[in-house]
Amino acid sequence: MAHERCEQCGTLTPPWDTIHCGSGDGRYELLCSRCFNARIAESAGFTDFENVRLDPILMADYSGESHQFHFQIRLLGDGLALDAFELRGDLPAGYRFQLIGEPDDDVLLLLGRLVEKMRRALSVQHIDFRERRIIDSTVRGRIEWDEAQDGHLPLVVVDGKEVSWNDLGRMLMSMEGWQFRLDIADPSEEL
Ligand SMILES: [Zn+2]
Structure with a gap:
């Protein structure tokens, strides 16, 4: 799938990291998650929100096979969703994990908790x-x-x-x- 330009910062962004954002006048803008979060943080007054970009990581599953996980942070009205997922082509597929935190939580601490949760899940095999x-x-x-x-x-x-x-x-x-x-x-x- 084609990457599209964020209408705010102009960055070419993969489809999984773009968000259609209503702009109030009935128009929808395509934003990268960072510009989306910046906008939410500003309108909601989340001054402590750290708008960081998290690099993908590799993690091994129960059999030693490694999986590449991408991360996305989305500010919601009253919380923060941290998602980790694998990609097939440009779309999420395979393992997928989510953690919900507060908008002013330390993102790296949340990431640590999410990685622990992922490690626990990846260590278990349910189906032969x-x-x-x-x-x-x-x-x-x-x-x-x-x-x-x-x-x-x-x-x-x-x-x-x-x-x-x-x-x-x-x-x-x-x-x-x-x-x-x-x-x-x-x-x-x-x-
Ligand atoms: Zn952007």
Whole structure:
């Protein structure tokens, strides 16, 4: 996907780091996340907000395979969202993590907490993808849109990998007769 210029600073920005921002007169501007945050900070009076850019990092998963994580900070009306995600092409795919903080929190401290959370999650393997089976009795993942299913069935991302709803169902059939519990949690909660 093409990079677009931030209408504020003119920086060529990848699609995952641009935000459409309503400007009050009904017009929408395309801003990079830093210009977006600067605007929110100014209008909300968050004078302590540090508008930093976080460089990508590499982290190893349970098997030693390394994953590159990109970060995005977004100031919300009353909080700060810190997101970490992998990219496929120019779009987020694979592992994805979020932490919610206060606008005046120290961003590097939040980053430290997020990295700890990522480390805990990356160290756990839920599915044996070669044998196509659930390893223990717990599966943690994320619900996503499945292009092939047109919104009728979800695609789940487990261990940073996409698993179709059918494949997950097939894996569950080795536990026929067992009970299960399905818990849904906000993207920033730790499962
Ligand atoms: Zn900008």
